[in-house]
Amino acid sequence: MAQFQSSTREIPVVKAVPSHIAIIMDGNGRWAKQRMMPRVAGHQRGVKSVRNTIRHCVELGVEYLTFFAFSSENWRRPKDEVSFLMTLFYSALEREIEQIHKDNLRFRVIGDLAPFDAKLVRLIRDAESLTSANSGLTFTMAANYGGRWDIMQAVSRMLEDHPELAKGFGENDLSPYLAMSYAPEPDLFIRTGGEKRISNFLLWQLAYAELYFTDTLWPDFDSPALDLAIKSYQSRERRFGRTSEQLHPLPNNA
Ligand code: IPE
Ligand code: IPE
Ligand code: MG
Numbered sequence: 001m002a003q004f005q006s007s008t009r010e011i012p013v014v015k016a017v018p019s020h021i022a023i024i025m026d027g028n029g030r031w032a033k034q035r036m037m038p039r040v041a042g043h044q045r046g047v048k049s050v051r052n053t054i055r056h057c058v059e060l061g062v063e064y065l066t067f068f069a070f071s072s073e074n075w076r077r078p079k080d081e082v083s084f085l086m087t088l089f090y091s092a093l094e095r096e097i098e099q100i101h102k103d104n105l106r107f108r109v110i111g112d113l114a115p116f117d118a119k120l121v122r123l124i125r126d127a128e129s130l131t132s133a134n135s136g137l138t139f140t141m142a143a144n145y146g147g148r149w150d151i152m153q154a155v156s157r158m159l160e161d162h163p164e165l166a167k168g169f170g171e172n173d174l175s176p177y178l179a180m181s182y183a184p185e186p187d188l189f190i191r192t193g194g195e196k197r198i199s200n201f202l203l204w205q206l207a208y209a210e211l212y213f214t215d216t217l218w219p220d221f222d223s224p225a226l227d228l229a230i231k232s233y234q235s236r237e238r239r240f241g242r243t244s245e246q247l248h249p250l251p252n253n254a
Contacts, residue, residue, distance in 0.1 A: 004184040006171055007208035011240045018187035018233055020064035021057065022209065024201055025049065027193025027217030040084045045219040047092050054105070054139055056223045060230070064138045064183045068201050072112070072146030089143065090120050097127045104136035110179040111145035112153070138183060145179070147203030154178045180205055188233045190226075192218045210236050 005012045028042030035041070050067060057065045070085055100107055109124045116124075124143075154177035159166055165173055175181060186202065186209045194215040198206065212229045214221075237244060 003172065003175065004181075006175060007185055007240060009171055011242075012184070012208075014187070014238050016234060017061050017230065018210075019062065020066070020184050020186045021062055021188045021190065022066040022068075022186035022202055022206070023053070023189075024068045024191040024193075024199060025218040025221075026191060026195060028219060030193065031217040031219040039081060040088075042217075042219055043085060043088055047088070049218055049221045050092075051096070052222060053226060054137065056226050058103070058105075058137050062137060064140070064186075066110075066140040066142060066180070066183070066186065066202070068145065068199075069141045070111070070143045070145070071200060072144055072149055073200060075115075075144075086117065086120060089141075090117075090123060093123055093127060097123075097130065100127070100139070101131050101134065104134045105131060106134045106136065106138040107131045108138060108140040108182070109143055110140055110150075111143040112149055113144065115144060140180070140183070142201070146200045147198070148200060150179045150202070151204055178204060185209065188212060188229065190214070190229050192216050192221050192225075208238070208240060210238065 025046055028046045029039040030042070031045065032039050032042035053067075054065060069089065074085070075082060097107070107127050107130075109128065113121050113124065154174055158169065158174055158177045162169075162173070180202065185205045185207065189198075189201075189206055189209040190212045191197075192214055194213070196213050210233050212232050214225065214229065216225050237247065239247060
């Protein structure tokens with residue numbers, strides 16, 4: 001399996017347009033509340049922002065786009081909201097999968113699917129295999145995902161395959177077992193909804209991501225909002241531990 005560069009072991013290639021964008025879509029409940037609507041109306045409206053963000057990322061040449069749809073902590077929400085989110089995931093995927101395939105997108109889900117309804121798991125696995133050979137943008141949904149779960153499941157699967165590594169192992173041993181081993185690490189992390197936290201999203205993979213936080217609520221996140229995030233990304237100096245002078249050496253005779 002091809003291994004992607006790790007930002008803590010090698011200096012990754014930095015392009016003007018991020019290769020991988022990871023998004024915490026937050027603020028759906030508040031969007032609905034502002035409109036005197038039930039919280040779930042915000043989730044429903046959020047699907048439109050997902051569709052639009054994918055389309056715009058394809059236009060921009062982004063190769064990997066990852067959304068946090070449901071965290072391992074979101075089970076703590078009221079039962080009705082959790083079951084609405086599950087139904088919404090099912091119906092949106094069922095409705096959109098043909099178009100996703102026609103658009104040459106590769107669809108993946110990361111997270112612990114064990115507690116999900118068998119019908120939803122089947123739909124997800126079918127959608128993944130239908131689109132697995134597509135060559136366009138890889139669109140990932142993180143569902144029942146937690147960054148700590150990811151690291152722990154990777155360690156256990158690695159040790160199951162290689163018990164001898166219990167004596168000691170390195171990053172390169174572990175990385176093929178992480179949930180996003182098929183993608184490079186995110187270059188840009190976006191969180192909508194105003195909170196400035198990672199909420200147990202891709203803890204390992206975000207080691208050197210550029211972090212961008214916006215007050216815009218997820219249902220309002222449109223193409224100009226994404227352009228602003230990318231503009232902010234392009235203004236950053238990604239040093240990966242080096243000094244600014246090393247990145248911009250003065251000419252010899254200066
Ligand atoms: C994010 O929006 C969607 C999920 C967590 C599924 P929220 O539902 O967290 O919206 P706020 O933060 O309450 O506004
Ligand atoms: C993070 O949003 C999870 C998702 C967007 C799926 P939350 O709204 O659940 O995060 P906290 O609880 O405010 O940190
Ligand atoms: Mg929230």
